[in-house]
Amino acid sequence: MLSSARRLRGRAAGALRAAVTNELVRPLIEPILHPSRWRIRALGLSTTVGHPLFYLFWAKLLPQPYEHAGLRLLMGAMGLFLLLYQPFSSNPPSKRSAVLFTLIFWITLPVFFSWMYLCNGGNAVWLASMSAMFLIYYHLTDWRIATLGSVSGGAVAWLAFRAFGPVLPPMPLELVATNAIVMGFSWYMALALGLSSSNLRREQVNHTLTTMGIMAHELRTPLATMSLIGDAVKNESPQVPEESAQRLDQLAARLNTLVRNMNHQIDTQIANARLLRLPQHKEAIGAGDLVREVLADYPYRNSRERDCVTLHVRRDFRFEGSRALFSQVIDNLVKNALRSLAAASTAPKAGDLLIEVGTLHGRGRIVLTDRGVGIEPDLQQRIFEPFFSTDRGTGHGLGLAFCKRVIQGANGVIRVKSEPARGAIFTIELPLLD
Numbered sequence: 001m002l003s004s005a006r007r008l009r010g011r012a013a014g015a016l017r018a019a020v021t022n023e024l025v026r027p028l029i030e031p032i033l034h035p036s037r038w039r040i041r042a043l044g045l046s047t048t049v050g051h052p053l054f055y056l057f058w059a060k061l062l063p064q065p066y067e068h069a070g071l072r073l074l075m076g077a078m079g080l081f082l083l084l085y086q087p088f089s090s091n092p093p094s095k096r097s098a099v100l101f102t103l104i105f106w107i108t109l110p111v112f113f114s115w116m117y118l119c120n121g122g123n124a125v126w127l128a129s130m131s132a133m134f135l136i137y138y139h140l141t142d143w144r145i146a147t148l149g150s151v152s153g154g155a156v157a158w159l160a161f162r163a164f165g166p167v168l169p170p171m172p173l174e175l176v177a178t179n180a181i182v183m184g185f186s187w188y189m190a191l192a193l194g195l196s197s198s199n200l201r202r203e204q205v206n207h208t209l210t211t212m213g214i215m216a217h218e219l220r221t222p223l224a225t226m227s228l229i230g231d232a233v234k235n236e237s238p239q240v241p242e243e244s245a246q247r248l249d250q251l252a253a254r255l256n257t258l259v260r261n262m263n264h265q266i267d268t269q270i271a272n273a274r275l276l277r278l279p280q281h282k283e284a285i286g287a288g289d290l291v292r293e294v295l296a297d298y299p300y301r302n303s304r305e306r307d308c309v310t311l312h313v314r315r316d317f318r319f320e321g322s323r324a325l326f327s328q329v330i331d332n333l334v335k336n337a338l339r340s341l342a343a344a345s346t347a348p349k350a351g352d353l354l355i356e357v358g359t360l361h362g363r364g365r366i367v368l369t370d371r372g373v374g375i376e377p378d379l380q381q382r383i384f385e386p387f388f389s390t391d392r393g394t395g396h397g398l399g400l401a402f403c404k405r406v407i408q409g410a411n412g413v414i415r416v417k418s419e420p421a422r423g424a425i426f427t428i429e430l431p432l433l434d
Contacts, residue, residue, distance in 0.1 A: 043140070048079035048080045051075040052073070052076055066116070066166060082104065113126075117157075138191065139190075143194030219262070223262055226258075226259050233252040285321055285323050287316060291330055294330040295311060308350055309334070309353045310350060310351045311357075314356060317433075322406070329403045332402065333403065337370035337372060353369070365427060366427075374419050375418040377419075380416055385401060412431065
């Protein structure tokens with residue numbers, strides 16, 4: 001009985017830990033897939049223009065007890081920083097830009113609004129402003145960040161008010177109670193809407209991944225049958241004349257190659273679609289061995305395509321990351337380069353895709369250089385955006401966004417340099433593992 005009770009308690013504790021991880025921790029660290037560039041600009045413009053405008057309202061047209069031109073200009077400057085700092089508009093966003101984004105709106109919303117509310121004695125204007133702030137803040141960011149930010153921002157503003165704020169008579173108890181009820185209702189509705197939006201987004205992603213898993217399973221079943229048919233054809237070849245046997249062997253090899261390519265494409269699409277759900281597991285990876293394994297397993301369409309790939313390991317290095325994810329990164333880049341070579345006017349030859357592994361200035365580098373069709377200059381800044389593809393026929397626009405997300409997760413960077421009709425150079429830089 002005692003052991004059964006312990007097992008039940010252990011299962012309950014495990015279920016509780018899983019629930020906390022899945023509902024609180026994991027969604028908090030999952031990055032946003034693709035913040036809209038126009039959304040960032042609209043937020044920056046609203047912050048930059050809004051604060052001077054409201055200073056005009058509350059200081060000149062409809063005077064309030066407390067206004068401060070310097071604070072308004074500081075808040076507006078943070079909005080201007082949103083407009084001018086280019087990494088805020090990058091897709092996917094870097095960790096640094098995500099932290100800065102969170103910090104800016106923590107200061108301009110809960111900290112600033114709470115300060116102004118206290119300095120204005122909790123009057124009707126700033127009660128309404130605080131209520132609007134909660135709704136805006138929960139809409140701008142994740143509900144967990146907004147909840148933590150609202151509590152910490154209010155506490156910081158209260159401490160600053162006690163230390164540096166104007167001397168005011170205490171708020172009447174009735175006013176405190178009334179304002180607390182109104183702000184409590186606003187906060188609760190903002191929290192409920194934030195929770196609802198977060199759960200809806202996660203459910204949409206989960207349903208999409210589930211659907212893809214079902215489709216992949218249904219596709220793999222006939223592919224497995226095709227592979228068996230290819231093996232059967234190959235086994236029958238010794239029973240026929242030599243000329244026909246060679247033809248059957250060729251057909252069987254071609255069929256097996258097609259099956260392998262289709263399975264490879266299914267794995268690629270599923271991995272790319274998990275852009276929001278990348279695992280956090282990390283391990284020590286040897287760059288040279290990683291690239292060799294990817295090239296050895298890659299499903300080349302023919303021997304000429306295989307022969308055009310050249311690998312030079314000038315100086316091997318180790319880095320920390322997910323081996324499975326980085327294998328997919330190299331696979332994606334190789335696939336794109338071979339497509340570019342296939343689209344060129346000349347037949348691929350040895351060295352048309354050169355992959356170099358080495359180190360420079362204390363960082364590891366994996367450089368892929370192809371002599372394909374290249375990339376237009378105005379497209380080079382967009383190719384890492386989710387759902388943007390230069391291959392309008394078959395591209396889904398997730399491959400390079402997936403690559404950038406994985407590399408950023410290892411504190412690395414990826415860059416591209418290209419000229420139309422002169423190929424492209426993709427450079428991956430990674431911190432070395434001591």
